[in-house]
Amino acid sequence: MVGELRRIDLGEAERLLYPVIPAFVTSEFNGRVGGMLAAWWTQLSFKPFLVGVAIAPERFTYKLVRSSRIFALNLLDFKYVDRTPLLGDVSERFYPGKLKVAGFTIVKGDVLGAPIVLEATAALELTLMDIIKTGDHDLFIGEVKAAYAREEFKGLWDLRLYKPLMYLGRTRRPDMVRRVYVAFKDVDVRELEYAPGPLKEYSNLRFKVLEEVEEAVKRLSNVSLEEKLQAIARILESHGLDPGDAEYYLEEVGRRLV
């Protein structure tokens, strides 16, 4: 025990990361369309707009995305929960045409022609940028080239209308495997001001310090690295910040000046 936290067996700990809205990954190569659910996905960068999804090499979808280098991520409403076994338990490799059997219609995206699920609540079209070997899944990094959403999206999701399919995890063999899906029923929505009250001072300080460091770096473009770091350290000290962070600020400003 750590405080009130009880130790969880690592075989079970994956489920601590849920609920997650799984992405329905779709791709097409040589006239063959396939797709699967993926709970392990996330945005990786604003600029470029990158999203990563972990796909196991044995998935048929793996092969489709690697070959075509184009894919789509679709989000489903909870009302499609009964169709998920075909998407997440059965491979296109052994069940050709499973998306059609599941009752989904595939249309082509406007920008890349990626296979998009007509019934989806939202969809992204991506080009494959890289595949990174991780463990038993590989990280597919895609650049988002187009995005689509139904009326439930009004700049933010309207949670009175949007009822995404969410995944809570599965039970383990040898007992019968059960997957658990959930949806929002009642939600608490609270809008908080960004860095409110006394925190504003700290968020403003960041911009002020960065501006001063940026000016100093531009002004001192011809001096040695050591002198630059000393100048930055002085700026940090003048704001009561740790001068030992000078190198970190120099790196940040370097990225901003690129």
Ligand SMILES: Cc1cc2nc3c(=O)[nH]c(=O)nc-3n(C[C@H](O)[C@H](O)[C@H](O)COP(=O)(O)O)c2cc1C
């Ligand atoms: C809710 C859910 C989430 C899943 N998440 C992933 C995932 O993130 N990565 C992965 O490789 N497989 C994941 N799977 C398993 C694949 O969806 C499943 O193996 C699928 O049948 C592969 O189909 P395919 O061989 O036609 O590509 C998930 C399954 C479910 C039901």
